[in-house]
Amino acid sequence: MANRLVFATNNQHKTSEVRELLKPNYEVLNLTDIGCEYDIPETGETFAENAALKSAYVVENYHIDCFADDSGLEVEALNNEPGIYSARYSGKRGDAENLHFLLQKMGGMTNRRARFKTVISLIKDGQNYFFEGVIEGTLRTEPTGEKGFGYDPIFEPNGYNITFAEMEMGEKNQISHRALAMQKLITFLQQSV
Numbered sequence: 792m793a794n795r796l797v798f799a800t801n802n803q804h805k806t807s808e809v810r811e812l813l814k815p816n817y818e819v820l821n822l823t824d825i826g827c828e829y830d831i832p833e834t835g836e837t838f839a840e841n842a843a844l845k846s847a848y849v850v851e852n853y854h855i856d857c858f859a860d861d862s863g864l865e866v867e868a869l870n871n872e873p874g875i876y877s878a879r880y881s882g883k884r885g886d887a888e889n890l891h892f893l894l895q896k897m898g899g900m901t902n903r904r905a906r907f908k909t910v911i912s913l914i915k916d917g918q919n920y921f922f923e924g925v926i927e928g929t930l931r932t933e934p935t936g937e938k939g940f941g942y943d944p945i946f947e948p949n950g951y952n953i954t955f956a957e958m959e960m961g962e963k964n965q966i967s968h969r970a971l972a973m974q975k976l977i978t979f980l981q982q983s984v
C-alpha cells in the first residue's frame with residue numbers, strides 16, 4: 792500500500808506535479824484534501840523554521856507525515872532582505888508593490904547579487920528532515936517579462952541573459968530554487984520507501 796504524505800499547500804498545480812513524481816509509492820494529499828483550512832502562522836525567523844511550523848502543524852493535528860516549503864529572495868546588498876518577508880516586503884501582499892518597493896530600496900546600488908532560496912521540512916516517522924534549493928543571480932533595475940510571479944521580472948539567473956519572467960515555465964521549473972529542493976526531497980523519499 793502507498794505511504795500517505797501531506798504536502799502543506801493549497802496549490803493544486805504544485806500538488807499534481809509532486810503527486811506524479813511520487814507515484815505509485817506515495818499517495819500525496821494537500822491541505823484541501825485533508826480539510827485543513829487553517830492559515831498556519833509563519834512566525835519563524837528562517838525559511839527552515841517557517842517550513843517546519845507548517846509540517847509540524849499538520850503532523851500534530853492530522854497524524855499524517857507531511858512536508859512543507861518556504862521560499863524567498865535574499866539580496867546581498869540588503870543583508871539578505873527581504874528573505875522570509877518576501878511575500879509582504881512592502882507591507883502588502885501584492886507582487887508588483889513588493890517588486891517596486893525592493894527596486895526603490897536598492898536605488899543605485901551596484902552590488903545586484905541575489906539568490907532565491909527554498910527550504911523544505913519533511914516530517915517522516917517522527918523525524919524532521921530539511922532540503923534546500925538555491926539559485927544565484929543578479930537583479931535588474933527594470934522589470935522585464937510577463938511570465939512567472941513575485942520578483943521574477945527582475946531576477947536574472949547566473950548564466951542566462953533573460954529574467955525568470957522571460958523564461959518558459961518548463962525551463963524555470965528545471966533550474967529554480969523550488970525545483971532543486973523538490974528534487975532532493977523526491978530522491979530522499981524514493982530511497983526510503
Ligand code: IMP
Pocket residue numbers: 860861862863864877878889907939940941942943955967
Ligand atoms: P513561498 O514561500 O513559495 O510562498 O514564497 C514567498 C514569496 O517569495 C513569494 O510571495 C514571492 O514574493 C517570493 N518568491 C518565492 N519563490 C519565487 C519565485 O520563484 N519567483 C519569484 N518570487 C518568488
